[in-house]
Amino acid sequence: EPEVTQTPSHQVTQMGQEVILRCVPISNHLYFYWYRQILGQKVEFLVSFYNNEISEKSEIFDDQFSVERPDGSNFTLKIRSTKLEDSAMYFCASTTRAGYNEKLFFGSGTQLSVL
Amino acid sequence: AQSVAQPEDQVNVAEGNPLTVKCTYSVSGNPYLFWYVQYPNRGLQFLLKYITGDNLVKGSYGFEAEFNKSQTSFHLKKPSALVSDSALYFCAVRVSSSASKIIFGSGTRLSIRP
Numbered sequence: 001e002p003e004v005t006q007t008p009s010h011q012v013t014q015m016g017q018e019v020i021l022r023c024v025p026i027s028n029h030l031y032f033y034w035y036r037q038i039l040g041q042k043v044e045f046l047v048s049f050y051n052n053e054i055s056e057k058s059e060i061f062d063d064q065f066s067v068e069r070p071d072g073s074n075f076t077l078k079i080r081s082t083k084l085e086d087s088a089m090y091f092c093a094s095t096t097r098a099g100y101n102e103k104l105f106f107g108s109g110t111q112l113s114v115l
Numbered sequence: 116a117q118s119v120a121q122p123e124d125q126v127n128v129a130e131g132n133p134l135t136v137k138c139t140y141s142v143s144g145n146p147y148l149f150w151y152v153q154y155p156n157r158g159l160q161f162l163l164k165y166i167t168g169d170n171l172v173k174g175s176y177g178f179e180a181e182f183n184k185s186q187t188s189f190h191l192k193k194p195s196a197l198v199s200d201s202a203l204y205f206c207a208v209r210v211s212s213s214a215s216k217i218i219f220g221s222g223t224r225l226s227i228r229p
Contacts, residue, residue, distance in 0.1 A: 004158070033217075042222060044219075045216055056215055093158075103164060104159070106151075106158030108158045
């Protein structure tokens with residue numbers, strides 16, 4: 001089965017630094033998502049992205065966050081100035097345009113640790 | 116506000132016994148409901164979905180879920196649990212037919228003892 005690929009698997013950064021989390025969605029997928037999960041608990045929606053623009057975003061996705069699909073294959077999440085509370089597992093997901101009811105395919109995640 | 120709730124943090128079942136993982140939802144309009152499973156150090160994997168039609172939905176690994184509109188529930192079930200079913204299970208709902216956002220419950224850790 002095709003996979004969503006995320007890099008790096010672990011990222012350690014200092015508070016206040018910028019980080020970029022990278023994702024390669026499945027090639028024929030058109031809807032892209034970022035979620036985060038803190039300490040193996042609740043999975044929180046951050047943002048959805050379609051046709052090179054944000055479709056929806058949560059209250060967590062403030063001005064410190066941005067997403068980009070720079071080259072038609074990668075999908076990135078940037079945090080401009082990281083905070084301690086940004087420490088979490090960040091998951092990328094994608095799905096086809098075939099329908100909103102299609103399942104999401106998730107990557108294995110990037111564990112972000114902010115020190 | 117749209118929401119999904121999983122009232123149990125942990126469910127413990129003996130191998131071979133039936134299991135149920137509970138989920139209730141609150142959305143406006145028709146719900147689009149999903150179950151996902153997460154194994155250690157992995158992303159979430161799709162198990163099954165309810166969009167419309169039969170209230171009993173069958174999915175991967177022998178799991179099924181029953182949609183109950185009057186009780187606004189979508190409980191996950193399996194007739195005979197396996198030790199390998201031990202994982203973290205998430206119920207999810209798409210907030211409306213016109214939205215791309217899917218929200219997840221808090222998760223239920225299923226532990227199957229031999």
